[in-house]
Amino acid sequence: MTGLPDQTLAPAQPSFAEAVRAYARIGWLSFGGPAGQIALMHREFVDDRRWVDESTFLHALNFCHLLPGPEAQQLATWIGWRLHGFRGGLAAGLLFVVPGALVMFGLSTLYVLAAGLDWFAALFLGIKAAVLAVVVQALIRIAGRALKTPFLRGIAAASFAALALFALPFPFVVLSALLLGWAAARWRPGWMKLVPAKAGLLPPARSAWRQSLSAVLLWSAVWAAPMVLILATLGRGHVLWDIGAFFSQLAVVSFGGAYAVLAYMAQEAVSGFGWLHPGEMADGLGLAETTPGPLILVTQFVGFLAAWRDAAPFTPFVAALLGSLLTLWVTFAPCFLWIFAFAPWIDRLERAAGLKGALAAVTAAVVGVIANLSLWFALHTLFRRIGRASWGIDVPVPSSMDLSAVLLAILAFVLLFRVRIGIIPLLAICSAGGLLLDFG
Template identity: 80%
Template sequence: MPMTDIPDVAPSPRHPRFADAIRAYARVGCLSFGGPAGQIALMHREFVDERRWVDEATFLHALNFCNLLPGPEAQQLATWIGWRLHGLKGGLAAGLLFVLPGAAVMLGLSMLYVLAAGLGWFAALFLGIKAAVLAIVVQALLRIAARALKTPLQRGIALASFVAIAIFTLPFPLVILGALLIGGAAGRWRSEWLKLSPTVAAPPPPAPSPWKQSLSAILIWGAVWAAPMLLILATLGRGHVLWDIGAFFSQLAVVTFGGAYAVLAYMAQEAVSGFGWLQPGEMADGLGLAETTPGPLILVTQFVGFLAAYRDAAPFTPFVAALFGAGLTLWVTFAPCFLWIFTFAPWIDRLERATGLKGALAAVTAAVVGVIANLSLWFALHVLFRDLIRSGWGVELPVLASLDLRALALALLAALLLFRFRMGIVPVLALCSAAGLLVGFVVPSLDFT
């Protein structure tokens, strides 16, 4: 409906035809650049402002609900909108169409990455991408901190999470669990410590058999989630890289509160130091590729799964193994998202009034600030310095003489474009990539590896 045809009094939300909804979901999936903030704004414009399929209060209510769940909140919000309009088939269509366009682009970029690796121009290109990613992560840190750290308790949780990961190298899931417990207790007994919004006292609307719906979703989507892992166990065994990929990203799907930035440092630590799937700089490359694709930023996991299987391919050829690795990573990353939505959607109104859950979410969001601060430090060390040494207590320290002035200059350029000129992420990545190539052509003798 054109905006000029909308009457002065807003109509009640309409029930669209499924075919119309499919076209809208595909449009959102192809245009969902800019991270969760831009994706949520796009969905608000499409489904609330223009099409009026969902009213404002319901949209915000659902967004709060999705923020309570692990996984990419924008993809889960899209899934919930589809479920709200057309039930299970609508949720599947909306969720898949939000992910698949970006996944297809990411697969193509991952193939190009392994084919062109080692070429001088390619390394110069990705020097610019790494430098831009460093500035993008710092921007995300500042934005989330401004929104999340409103009270002394939240600032204390953020600092504690940074120290726990950066200094004491505690596992990311343990940090999230601690924040959940602290926030749940504060939300229940000291909600003012987290500045929680007041709960709604009105009783929830009647829902048909919510227990039956939730139990069915758990059984069905639990089986969907586990199916490829059982197949791998039966055919390849627990010693194969595909089992490691599936098990690791299944675990990650349960603790991915706060989006891709929050778990990236943990994922990088395990993928680089734990499993040996990637080199440190390649994680920044993967995030740079994910930033240029539509869909959720957590698609960076697909890049990691692709490279992990490509480099340990037996008994398959490298590209066949890489396709299996990428597909498995997508499966165990996003099947849980459908499980969470279809399980908890019937309880959305009850969850909205649970102060303990609200407190847990507020505390996790604060902890995520500390986690992203650690990610910023990790990227800065691996992008700006060629050599690092491990101290006696396990913390990596830079060798100051190994400072890469080219990377520093490109990172400052990216920061200028982001903070001074307020350019979007994709143009910044494009300009910094071009600047990296320019450095490679102007000073071709420099070693970019």
């Protein structure tokens, strides 16, 4: 047959300049969340350019799923590292993030300048309704993929109860799932139904230890550098210190992507630090859905608002710029650390049954986390006032139901689940619906 690529040929080796142009293209076109971004990279790197073969791409993708942080950005970084070493990984990883970060900064600036206007509130009511439908869709997709056994379904249910009913800390839920999954993989592997690794010789270690140690030392220093500067100049009492410390912690426990950590981030940003108002987290996720790049850029929106509202000794704009840059720094520096440290061991890690079991359990826990996030979004989108029950959980005030929000949510669910419309058109239609209901 003709017209099909010959998968037996060795992958092509591009020049560094050619690869950088491809990374920049992907960075500006990577809409649609991790599924769309991974599909785009597969088409560009495997199907069209043939720089990476199919089995290597899938192997690396499985590896990236084991790491905290955005898997699509880490996959891009790994591909760059494989093609051109350190400089390739750095270029690919940065170009995956920078376009979306620039767009998010511009949108965040418009957000704070237009806040308080009636039409702006109506616009974002539609965005919140659309985001609610998107989060529920993510819940259904991840549950279908992750909950393969009764044991994993039990972890998901326990995760939801721990967060929604008992308000346990998100890191505690993640660490508990890690331990349960590791123990089950070692002593009750049938509970997990893990896919065994492919047989074959492992690559020699040789300089892998030296590469990993060098990466850990370098990227730990890069990660800590702005925090040291803030400590020396502004002190631990400044909002920038709080931003850097909080998002550094989040970077370590963010298994499952932005949806998994959003409820925890909202809880801390709203109730813990007082950086945001309750509905603004949904606004930030709506903005992140409209930008290229990883969805975790919603953290940039939080850092922007936190610094804008506590700007001293800077002007609000300068503080917001610093807050945005710091959030990006401590969110993505760990991603480079994980990739550059673990990439030399990718084949060995694929065969670690305990690790695979631990991460399978975390993925199951993420289903419960996203279910809790869906509930949180529904309460803060469909009701104007939220009370607190005697046992400490949030409950809506029935008389405060927002009829416009309910109608927009119904529209969003119909468009997403029945019409199967894309994310960007969904946000546009629901935003327009919010404006029409407000002016009507």
